[in-house]
Amino acid sequence: MPFANSIESVIAIVVVFGLLVFIHELGHFLLAKRAGILCREFALGMGPKIFSVKKGETEYTLRLLPIGGMVRMAGEDPELDILKPQMQVTVELDPLGKVSRIILDPHHQPGPNQVTGTVIRYDLEQQLNMQLELAGEQKQFSVHPQAMLVKGDQEIQIAPLNRQFKGKTIMQRFWAIFAGPAFNFILAFVLFTLIGLFFGVPSNQPMLGEVKADGPAAQAGLQQGDRVLSIQGQPVASWDDLVEIVSMSPGKTLQMEIERDGQRKTVDVTILNEQNVGKIMVYKPVTYSPLHAVQYGAVSTYNFSAAILKSLGQLITGTYGLKDLSGPVGIFKMTGEFAQQGLSVLMSWAAVLSINLGLFNLLPVPALDGGRIAFLVVEALRGRPVDPNKEGMVHFLGFALLMLLILVVTWNDITRLFS
Structure with missing residues (x-):
């Protein structure tokens, strides 16, 4: 039944990689929320949105390309640059007289509890106020910390500095970044433990x-x-x-x-x-014991982590070359093959991939979690953050190099596939 096997392999690939990405991003999301950071989006996949639902402050989205995911935190992109001085806006006031919505359509007809004026100045990060010119008279308004910017069909919640990633302490930012890889290690431990519980611990x-x-x-x-x-x-x-x-x-x-x-x-x-x-x-032979299963989960996670780190060291020293690496195509192929060998084998493979993802993201390489942690270390040592523009440029270059590496290893996969 080759067709049935192909369907099974595709399902296994989607489930395994969806789980790895979801758990990684969930780590970022939970620790960011715990620190009080406004998380604008929790996304699985990249590219155009194919599904989205908003709950609370966060939009949960599924995107077209099944590669990666993201947690978009306030302050990481210039989402508030759409408001400028000298713009004509309409502000809606709540019962306490604070601005709850800022409507950027100059042709909007004001309704109840709404006034229209020209923006003189505004501070939506610290002072939370804005000054408007109304019929030749300037008037200042207080802005609600959860006020919405409205442009067409899009509504964006403002983010005071204390709700932004950059407004948190170094340790809060560290944990929000580190939690992604950490959750991958936790997932590996859970998977190995479940294998021990349901399939027995090898003796x-x-x-x-x-x-x-x-x-x-x-x-x-x-x-x-x-x-x-x-x-x-x-x-x-x-x-x-x-x-x-x-x-x-x-x-x-x-x-x-x-x-x-x-x-x-x-x-x-x-x-x-x-x-x-x-x-x-x-x-x-295998044994069945909850205690042995937990021990097996911990020991297996440690042993595979050590083995992967050893392989990374051999890659750096030249023992292995880029030709020995596998990319997405090779990993997808192996996942499909392991799916044919049974659930326990597939779970073991998923655990190993989760460890790989965690370790890879902790490498001090720009655009990875480890690169962002490296910038936090620099900030802690020098007592002030690195210029955001310079850090952004470094991460951009790092991302470009990572894409180049993925192209190289993907070519290796395709060459091996047809050789």
Whole structure:
């Protein structure tokens, strides 16, 4: 059923990558909200919007291109530059006389509790007031901290400085940035723990797990739960010992001493030769325990993080080159392949990808979370922030280089795909 397998692979890719991006952005979102930052948008995907719904202060959107996502925080883009001095505006006043809406249409006809005038000056960040000229007379108005700027069909909530990203302390900004990668590590831990709970925790005991039907072990009469004591008289103390002896004996017949239900017996097993590697078609033994599952989740997350960091180090030192890297195409392909191997394999792969995403984003590279954290460190050391224009230019250049890297590794993927 190739077509059914293709559909299954596509669904797996969408679910896995949607989950990774959602959890990453959720980390940013929750810690930003906790710090009191106005989050204008929580988006999955990039490009044009295909779905959006607004709840509270935040617009939740699904965008066309299934790559990445974002949490758009107040102060990160020039959304308030649409209001200028000398513009004719209409302001709507709430029952306390504060401006609740600023309508930028010069042809708008004022209704109840609305007045029209020319903007003399305004401060929507700190003082929260604005001065208008009304029929030759200047009048000052207080502005509500959640007032809306209205331009056509678009309404934008103003953001006082204490609601903007830049208006928060260094530590509040740090946690809002760091939380994205941190949530990816938490997701990996949860996935590995769930694997341990539902599929069992792999054990290194020299015991047989599931015995595959018609395999060499099954043909020799071996059963799940048998404990291997020795092979050809050589003691077997662990599963790794068992695998090492078997894998180095393709095509041979080995005498195994096992223990079953307290009784010892000897069995002759003819080892399968699969590309010069010996196999008896037996799965690793597993144990079922909530405590072991949690331990397995923590240890697996740590071990894979260490292995990925080691690989990054080898990439920097030149042990690996760009030709060895996989990009989106290769990762999508592998995700589809793992989806065919069962839920536990797919969950393990998703956990590893989540760790990769977390570590990659923590690299001190402009345009990544690690690059933004680096600028916060510089700000803490020098006692004042880096010029926003200069920081923006650095992030832009970093983003351009990242796009170039993605193009290179995507070309590698396509070349491998058709080779």
